[in-house]
Amino acid sequence: MRSHTCGELGSQHVGQMVELCGWAQNVRVLSDTLVFVKLRDAYGSVQLLTEHRRMPGFAEQKRQLELLSTDTLISVKGKVAMRPGDTAKGKSSTRDIEILVERVQILNQAKPLPFNPHVKANMPNEEVRLAHRYLDLRRPELQRNIRVRSKATMAIRQFMDDHGFVDIETPLLFKSTPEGAREFLVPTRASPGACYALPQSPQQFKQILMAAGFDRYYQIARCFRDEDLRADRQPEFTQVDMEMSFVTKEDIQQVMERLIQHVWSTVKNIQIDAPFRRMSFAEATRRFGSDKPDTRFGLEIVQIPQLSSETNIVAEALLITGGANIFSAKELTPFLELLRSNWGATGLTNITLLSRWLTNNGSSAGQEPTDRLKEILALLSAKSGDLLFVSERLSHITPANTTLGRLRTLAAKLLQEKGELIIPEDRFEFLWIEDFPLFTCEADSLQSQLSATHHPFTAPVSEDLPLLYSDPAKVRGQHYDLVLNGVELGGGSMRVHDPDVQQYIFEKVLHLSPRVRDSFSHLVAALGHGCPPHGGIALGLDRLIAVLTNSLSLRDVIAFPKSADGRDLFMHSPASASTARLENYGLQVCKNLPISTKEHK
Amino acid sequence: MRSHTCGELGSQHVGQMVELCGWAQNVRVLSDTLVFVKLRDAYGSVQLLTEHRRMPGFAEQKRQLELLSTDTLISVKGKVAMRPGDTAKGKSSTRDIEILVERVQILNQAKPLPFNPHVKANMPNEEVRLAHRYLDLRRPELQRNIRVRSKATMAIRQFMDDHGFVDIETPLLFKSTPEGAREFLVPTRASPGACYALPQSPQQFKQILMAAGFDRYYQIARCFRDEDLRADRQPEFTQVDMEMSFVTKEDIQQVMERLIQHVWSTVKNIQIDAPFRRMSFAEATRRFGSDKPDTRFGLEIVQIPQLSSETNIVAEALLITGGANIFSAKELTPFLELLRSNWGATGLTNITLLSRWLTNNGSSAGQEPTDRLKEILALLSAKSGDLLFVSERLSHITPANTTLGRLRTLAAKLLQEKGELIIPEDRFEFLWIEDFPLFTCEADSLQSQLSATHHPFTAPVSEDLPLLYSDPAKVRGQHYDLVLNGVELGGGSMRVHDPDVQQYIFEKVLHLSPRVRDSFSHLVAALGHGCPPHGGIALGLDRLIAVLTNSLSLRDVIAFPKSADGRDLFMHSPASASTARLENYGLQVCKNLPISTKEHK
Structure with a gap:
């Protein structure tokens, strides 16, 4: 034609x-x-x-x-x-x-368009654009994003194939697990109430593949999570999933570093340095108040002497040099709002905004700082005109992001907007965060019940193995997150390959019920029939493409995304299934349950 | 390590x-x-x-x-x-x-294995092997199949990428359609009974992508079909899916031929000739009694003068030269069983096994053949010792496989087993079947209601377009199936891109209800806003790999297949969802419905 x-x-x-x-x-x-x-x-x-x-x-x-x-x-x-x-x-x-x-x-012949995708000035809001996605996709930005996605995906496949990884498709009609509250169910006609579930990741299958003797597996895999409808997350997402046998953590990290280098070189023609920087979870929390710190700028958090007399407390400070002169009183509102909303957050006991003391040569409205405060100001070399935030938090609970960590991110954003902080667009600071605690103390647990920080298959750091039996809360896991410019690109771990250790973790550490343990019995059986030592990682492809294309929203790198509340505004989905369709599966809408009052756990 | x-x-x-x-x-x-x-x-x-x-x-x-x-x-x-x-x-x-x-x-240390995957002689049945899939996957055959699958998939991607196709992921959380009886539902928490559905193919999305201006799309896509549990088909399967704009049927066929050449050359180091042979559906039905004929051997069906006096009848014969000497009376049992089970099949009015007449010099047990039979025997040059099958069927109903077509396939299989027919393993006869009727008369319809032979988006053959408005049953569709050695590898078509033609087909030909038409309204809207002429094709990847690896069962080319009745015998899925999990979606198991008596439509 x-x-x-x-x-x-x-x-x-x-x-x-x-x-x-x-x-x-x-x-x-x-x-x-x-x-x-x-x-x-x-x-x-x-x-x-x-x-x-x-x-x-x-x-x-x-x-x-x-x-x-x-x-x-x-x-x-x-x-x-x-x-x-x-x-x-x-x-x-x-x-x-x-x-x-x-x-x-x-x-x-085209009928009059609901909107013209070629006139930037008159673009309607996202809801309208999603409702006519075929027009929205004609926009040059989305055309480019979707093509970059294809190109990056192919570069990833090429790399994995060149490095001997076997592309293996794993089932999407998976098993519903007793505690899988965030799994979508897929009813079947096997019997009323019998369901498959859509997988949140191919985790179990890829471990089974290692037991089956495929020692280098990869897949670009669709995953599903039945998120809270207010979460602004996509219910289906894609991850670059891989697993290797007979390797150490370092082997896997090296493969990933080379993969990232290959993708950045192919898609952006930028050479990335490797190996990437390594940082322990403890250090990331201490210095940046985050498990995915953006290290392109300083604004580091500093440990200070405790203000209160309580035990198990960490006191920290964040100093923005000259901050009180950069931000007007009104411009401090976002900081104050963040502080207010975090006041009661887990682990936060006390936080004080001290700017007023500092704007006026160390004193505020005639008030003299206390000796303790003077000591802190001296420690930080804080001077008049600086902006200082101080926080205390419980030390034994380590949230992913501390209040000061959030303040630091906010400060960087606002300083950038004011031109006081310049971060070049082509600066890519890749970072491995390691040595996470293998188990986390459940915040609301009276018996300090432990749960798996990432998932129950993560292997302990070898030298911490004895602690598993004596003080499991102190065990570090062989987990690693890949972080770029404050964004978590993915995470992985070495897995438990000893069936007895796995069983011990299920039973004696996590105290899983026999029913839940039973649902993992096939995995333990596979470990017990000659499963090699193995580990792997998964990268979020949507997030990776968003970074590569400088897109603010994941919806801009997915051809047909769901809206923030999980709806397909173009296809009009989800839609009500007829009574007959549901009856086909032996199901019906609950007669007496006021569903709207039920909260999703 | x-x-x-x-x-x-x-x-x-x-x-x-x-x-x-x-x-x-x-x-x-x-x-x-x-x-x-x-x-x-x-x-x-x-x-x-x-x-x-x-x-x-x-x-x-x-x-x-x-x-x-x-x-x-x-x-x-x-x-x-x-x-x-x-x-x-x-x-x-x-x-x-x-x-x-x-x-x-x-x-x-391995615990004693349930079976040893390295000892061929002692292999347990498939059920046991599926229950320990990680062991089964250690078998050299499965190791090879899964690796060939990865290699072939990569070859396909490489080809598509090299030819400018953009790899675009389409949603798996799709829309449930009013008449989609074979769609799996995915309940959501949006409201009780609100469901996504898992797609049977990305058909609608890829057409929308053409409207969005991506003129070469491909995807290796997971698809789902809630099959009858006795069907021995996988509920999830994978297809190589593609679509192009501004092309003709021939352009698409040429791309596919080159893709096939590339895959066979990469995986099997075999050069395949192109272009592939073209055959109309009418010719395939007439000569081979099948819409996916195996043309590696003759045994063609011959049209003969009608035996009965009924109208709208086609009389056909299948002659196996020397067949009565090749097969003993007992060995004819499979033929007779096939005949018996097809006796009442749609369109079959009369079929006669004439071997007895022929084994004894044209007469059987002293009976003389009628003049009509003599005429047929002469027409076919049938002689003593031949085996002859004669069939009459309704001409206006064209089943995919006629009784003689099935007999022909069976005869070839049995002749091969006896060494009377030799088909070299490396003989690959690719074939395009074309010119299918666009609509098929529903067999049990009194008003001769038409349904789409493939799907309602297939475009008519241009020269038949006027017939759409006068005699739609005579319209040929621009559909094409790719057939290899009697196996359907895939099918595709040029699509309707004129919104008025599409609407006419929905409304005046297929008589879809307003509710069903409404569920396609987004597609018609997209056609009406400048959608280019387009078409595409989908190949079944599982089938393709089975052909490439000479595997008899699709389960041998899928890492984690479901059993014939849709169960995962390793993971124990599907599993019963708890009342609480179902209530999360506002659903419960039907109280009064005897589900076992309900038949799936």
């Missing part, structure tokens, strides 16, 4: 007769004898020049062209010619040429 | 100290001072020679080795040496060498 795409044409085609297909835009009737049209396809756009001398039946064609609605699909035949010198704009070679049209044919 | 894999070692490594990891097999204690062990990993196996002179603490090690259960995981360190000349068996270079072991370490 076409001899060329619009985007490939240039001065080298001058004089050739070409046939093109594309969307008509910007019809400009210059005179009774001359009409300009912009013709666009997936690869670029060219100018069409339709003139009465070249076209048989020009009058009729002109009438058609005048009525052409935006994005009507046309096919044209014409000769490539140079554009007059003064209109050529250089660079893109399609701008050097125009098509002297001899025939125009309408392939599909 | 290892310096080499077992499979890569050869005479070039002689003298080197290596560290290996793998599964121990075949421990043979030759004497008090010498033990042989076979060490296997994913890449091959080597012989370990443990001898008292080389190993400190040999006595202890020997005791350990003697007790080694099969597939215990060990790590060894030792020197590569040539095997004595008389034991080397050539070919595989690992057979030329052995490892003089200096250290053995047990990495994971």
